[in-house]
Amino acid sequence: MDKEKLQEIIDKYDTESGKLLGILEDIQRTEGYLPKDSLIYVSKHLNVPLSKLYSLATFYSFFNLQPVGKHIITVCMGTACHVKGAPHILETIEELLGISPGETTSNGKFMLTTSDKQFTVNTARCFGACSMAPVIRVDGKIYGYNTPKKVAEILKKYGWRGK
Amino acid sequence: MKIKTLQDLENVRKAGIKKLFPDKPRIAVGLATCGIAAGGQDVYEALETALKKKGVNAFLTKTGCFGICNEEPLVNIAMPGKPLVILHKVQKEDAESIAEKVAKGKLPEEKALCKIEEWDHITSEKPFFYGKGYENIPLWNEIPYFKPQKKVVLRDAGIINPEDIEEYIAVGGYSAVYKALTKMTPDEVVEEVKKSGLRGRGGAGFPTGLKWEFTKKEKSDVKYVICNADEGDPGAYMNRNEMESDPHMVIEGMIIGAYAIGASEGFIYVRAEYPLAIERLKLAIKQAKEYGLLGEHIFGTEFSFDIRIATGAGAFVCGEETALIASIEGKPGRPRPRPPFPAQKGLWEKPTNINNVETWCNIAPIIKKGGEWFSRIGIERNTGTKVFSLVGKVNKVGLVEVPLGTTINEIVCHIGGCGIKSKEIKAVQTGGPSGGCIPRNLFDTPIDYDHLKEVGSIMGSGGLVVMDEDTCMVDTAKYFLSFTVDESCGKCVPCREGLKRMYDILEKITDGRGTEEDLGILDELAHTIKATSLCGLGQTAPNPVITTIKYFKDEYMEHIKNKVCPARVCRALIDYFIVPDKCKGCTICAKNCPVGAIDGGPGLIHIIDQSKCIACGTCMDVCPFDAVVKLSGEKIDTPDKPIPVKKGR
Numbered sequence: 001m002d003k004e005k006l007q008e009i010i011d012k013y014d015t016e017s018g019k020l021l022g023i024l025e026d027i028q029r030t031e032g033y034l035p036k037d038s039l040i041y042v043s044k045h046l047n048v049p050l051s052k053l054y055s056l057a058t059f060y061s062f063f064n065l066q067p068v069g070k071h072i073i074t075v076c077m078g079t080a081c082h083v084k085g086a087p088h089i090l091e092t093i094e095e096l097l098g099i100s101p102g103e104t105t106s107n108g109k110f111m112l113t114t115s116d117k118q119f120t121v122n123t124a125r126c127f128g129a130c131s132m133a134p135v136i137r138v139d140g141k142i143y144g145y146n147t148p149k150k151v152a153e154i155l156k157k158y159g160w161r162g163k
Numbered sequence: 164m165k166i167k168t169l170q171d172l173e174n175v176r177k178a179g180i181k182k183l184f185p186d187k188p189r190i191a192v193g194l195a196t197c198g199i200a201a202g203g204q205d206v207y208e209a210l211e212t213a214l215k216k217k218g219v220n221a222f223l224t225k226t227g228c229f230g231i232c233n234e235e236p237l238v239n240i241a242m243p244g245k246p247l248v249i250l251h252k253v254q255k256e257d258a259e260s261i262a263e264k265v266a267k268g269k270l271p272e273e274k275a276l277c278k279i280e281e282w283d284h285i286t287s288e289k290p291f292f293y294g295k296g297y298e299n300i301p302l303w304n305e306i307p308y309f310k311p312q313k314k315v316v317l318r319d320a321g322i323i324n325p326e327d328i329e330e331y332i333a334v335g336g337y338s339a340v341y342k343a344l345t346k347m348t349p350d351e352v353v354e355e356v357k358k359s360g361l362r363g364r365g366g367a368g369f370p371t372g373l374k375w376e377f378t379k380k381e382k383s384d385v386k387y388v389i390c391n392a393d394e395g396d397p398g399a400y401m402n403r404n405e406m407e408s409d410p411h412m413v414i415e416g417m418i419i420g421a422y423a424i425g426a427s428e429g430f431i432y433v434r435a436e437y438p439l440a441i442e443r444l445k446l447a448i449k450q451a452k453e454y455g456l457l458g459e460h461i462f463g464t465e466f467s468f469d470i471r472i473a474t475g476a477g478a479f480v481c482g483e484e485t486a487l488i489a490s491i492e493g494k495p496g497r498p499r500p501r502p503p504f505p506a507q508k509g510l511w512e513k514p515t516n517i518n519n520v521e522t523w524c525n526i527a528p529i530i531k532k533g534g535e536w537f538s539r540i541g542i543e544r545n546t547g548t549k550v551f552s553l554v555g556k557v558n559k560v561g562l563v564e565v566p567l568g569t570t571i572n573e574i575v576c577h578i579g580g581c582g583i584k585s586k587e588i589k590a591v592q593t594g595g596p597s598g599g600c601i602p603r604n605l606f607d608t609p610i611d612y613d614h615l616k617e618v619g620s621i622m623g624s625g626g627l628v629v630m631d632e633d634t635c636m637v638d639t640a641k642y643f644l645s646f647t648v649d650e651s652c653g654k655c656v657p658c659r660e661g662l663k664r665m666y667d668i669l670e671k672i673t674d675g676r677g678t679e680e681d682l683g684i685l686d687e688l689a690h691t692i693k694a695t696s697l698c699g700l701g702q703t704a705p706n707p708v709i710t711t712i713k714y715f716k717d718e719y720m721e722h723i724k725n726k727v728c729p730a731r732v733c734r735a736l737i738d739y740f741i742v743p744d745k746c747k748g749c750t751i752c753a754k755n756c757p758v759g760a761i762d763g764g765p766g767l768i769h770i771i772d773q774s775k776c777i778a779c780g781t782c783m784d785v786c787p788f789d790a791v792v793k794l795s796g797e798k799i800d801t802p803d804k805p806i807p808v809k810k811g812r
Contacts, residue, residue: 026477069484079592080398082642126436128436131235
């Protein structure tokens with residue numbers, strides 16, 4: 001992430017409350033992850049130890065330290081989704097994309113990326129779209145009432161070409 | 164313009180009324196997260212195009228969610244002098260015909276769900292009268308889903324445009340702030356809230372007025388108010404909708420609270436998973452500042468107050484107030500022991516009052532109509548209404564607002580219309596990972612803070628997840644524990660280590676390796692963790708296990724003794740079979756089996772090799788003839804090797 005953009009993000013926060021997490025979230029949103037260089041920059045400019053930023057990045061599940069694929073698929077694991085078959089939806093997506101847990105995850109959080117870097121799969125606690133469970137989100141767009149069949153259709157929209 | 168006087172407020176109100184009751188048809192599309200996901204945004208755009216194309220003179224706008232989520236996308240239409248009609252399951256393809264009918268002054272009656280002739284926004288001086296007519300369309304409160312409901316918190320949701328402060332003011336918005344700031348002392352405000360009996364809507368149910376009084380009593384140059392919008396309970400989304408559909412009511416409540424306790428700065432801590440709520444709150448704060456309702460000298464008084472947004476980053480424990488404070492301070496959200504309570508030492512060590520979103524939403528009506536009025540809703544010690552998200556295995560899902568003390572049965576069966584596809588409802592889960600599973604035979608339990616506690620659950624923030632015969636209660640307990648194990652901050656041992664051990668035992672049971680002794684160990688661990696954890700997360704995390712063992716012990720025993728999962732969920736205990744009579748030899752299952760466990764060929768009856776099968780269920784999903792069955796503890800007769808499908812089938 002270029003320095004100007006980073007500085008712009010930092011300058012947006014005029015009070016200490018909510019600042020540090022806010023900055024990290026903005027970087028995460030722009031880049032899809034927290035690049036090491038950006039963290040070093042923030043650390044220097046705010047005079048905050050890098051270890052503290054690392055601590056935040058690993059405590060909060062919103063952050064990740066690895067680059068992500070072109071499309072991010074998030075499977076909701078909320079209670080309503082769980083009772084309506086979310087685990088099965090997640091497995092289906094893993095199977096369709098040919099990835100399995102442990103393949104690329106490195107920091108203990110659930111985050112898988114296909115080898116062609118097209119898709120990253122992760123899970124969320126709850127989107128709050130429980131009425132249309134089970135729910136997945138692809139690049140910010142929410143899809144409800146999923147079935148294994150429907151999931152394959154959704155993936156196709158994002159350039160998945162089948163197994 | 165800056166609103167300084169009652170006259171200024173009145174002028175804006177009149178401008179807002181013109182938007183709510185224009186002299187042409189008003190069409191509002193429900194665009195909260197759920198509405199958008201159901202296709203509402205497409206409907207909005209299609210309507211915009213269609214109205215323009217046909218040159219229809221109508222006012223197209225957006226609104227929040229009216230709460231009946233499985234009927235979305237919802238569109239409401241009000242012709243001047245006629246009832247407000249709510250259309251349901253509107254698709255973008257319907258836009259042209261809607262535009263055509265509206266152009267002729269007609270309604271697409273076939274799409275109508277219900278109508279509203281009169282609506283009480285509670286904060287307005289008197290209810291709004293839309294008009295009478297449309298005999299064939301039922302009144303909104305005549306349909307079973309809405310009949311037992313009472314909308315206090317959701318008074319504006321799905322009716323006004325949440326992105327327009329003038330519409331909020333039109334329905335009486337910010338008049339409670341005016342009343343509090345110019346006609347009441349801070350003590351009187353606290354007194355009114357105490358009189359209302361309002362209890363914290365975040366789940367624990369602490370009396371709000373009392374909490375305010377504690378913070379008010381503290382002497383300090385700086386005090387804070389915080390709105391806890393870190394709605395973390397999976398299966399609960401009331402707060403999301405409250406913020407998305409009516410953000411100003413949160414802000415109004417906070418201004419009144421800040422005035423009462425003497426705070427000059429406020430924060431809304433919203434979880435990052437709610438981008439639309441954050442966007443609308445930011446916009447609402449900006450508008451409130453422009454109109455002088457936030458900032459210096461509100462309504463020309465000495466009182467100044469400002470609100471900022473702080474976003475959470477995906478940590479369930481941050482719903483706990485001391486963890487939330489740590490998070491706003493830029494630290495990992497780990498709770499600390501109380502006392503000192505936030506009322507004494509909160510954000511940056513200053514007295515801080517934290518309330519849940521929905522608690523704040525109730526403040527304006529209490530100030531406007533009086534605590535006495537509020538205390539008449541609900542039952543003794545549990546006054547007011549509560550919004551619940553009714554989800555899971557139930558026919559009608561959505562947001563339901565009922566007076567406290569309404570029974571579970573009323574909500575699940577009358578409002579929710581019971582189980583899907585006539586499946587037997589088994590339980591309802593309340594209170595998220597801190598709550599419990601309440602069995603069917605206790606459905607006459609009134610939902611309020613005290614009765615839920617009696618049956619071993621808690622109110623929580625308001626999630627009601629319905630479970631039916633296909634839900635395994637051991638798996639459910641395991642699900643919640645996997646959640647709390649992940650979300651434990653790791654600070655105290657009972658929660659960090661104890662929950663993990665409980666999870667391991669549950670996994671053992673669902674894998675078919677459990678023993679009767681395990682139940683005793685689970686019980687002992689559960690009670691130790693409850694008694695010794697540092698914060699609410701650990702203290703309540705064993706609840707799902709305790710309640711499922713208490714009410715569904717037979718299911719645990721089936722898993723342990725007979726190695727059977729009655730709901731056929733636990734993978735290690737289920738087997739898939741292809742029913743020979745139904746198989747047509749199409750080979751689809753064999754092609755899709757990820758482990759090559761299915762033997763067969765064109766025209767042959769397929770057979771699953773149980774030693775290879777991983778019970779993923781793919782064959783069942785792909786079989787076009789429903790020939791695959793899932794059994795636990797049972798078998799069906801299958802041929803030893805693939806044989807030809809009988810002719811003539």
